[in-house]
Amino acid sequence: MLFINSRIRRWMMASTEVQKLNREIEELSRNLESAKERLNVIQRSCFHKWGPIRYDPIVVEAHTLPGDKPGTHGVDWQGPVYVSRKETPRWTRQCEICDLVQITDKTEERKVVKPRF
Numbered sequence: 001m002l003f004i005n006s007r008i009r010r011w012m013m014a015s016t017e018v019q020k021l022n023r024e025i026e027e028l029s030r031n032l033e034s035a036k037e038r039l040n041v042i043q044r045s046c047f048h049k050w051g052p053i054r055y056d057p058i059v060v061e062a063h064t065l066p067g068d069k070p071g072t073h074g075v076d077w078q079g080p081v082y083v084s085r086k087e088t089p090r091w092t093r094q095c096e097i098c099d100l101v102q103i104t105d106k107t108e109e110r111k112v113v114k115p116r117f
């Protein structure tokens with residue numbers, strides 16, 4: 001009987017703690033959404049003072065795909081495949097006023113005009 005009572009007491013305490021944590025999570029979620037919205041309003045109305053452009057490529061290092069285990073897949077068996085390193089160009093810049101970060105993989109070519117003598 002004493003054993004059951006202590007289990008029930010522990011369950012009730014855990015249940016209260018769970019309810020308290022759920023309420024806390026709900027409140028934090030609401031605060032998070034509210035903060036994101038307020039930040040969004042500031043960032044949309046900012047005139048942006050962009051900091052330096054940073055080259056920030058997406059890099060997938062060279063690796064080897066293991067392939068099929070020997071003795072499996074019959075004629076379709078595929079051995080290990082080497083995949084070379086891949087770098088996808090990408091750049092980021094951050095506003096020094098509102099911290100907005102812009103990311104792009106787009107580039108433009110500029111015609112350079114210089115004097116010729």
Ligand SMILES: [Zn+2]
Pocket residue numbers: 043046047048049095096097098099100
């Ligand atoms: Zn800004």
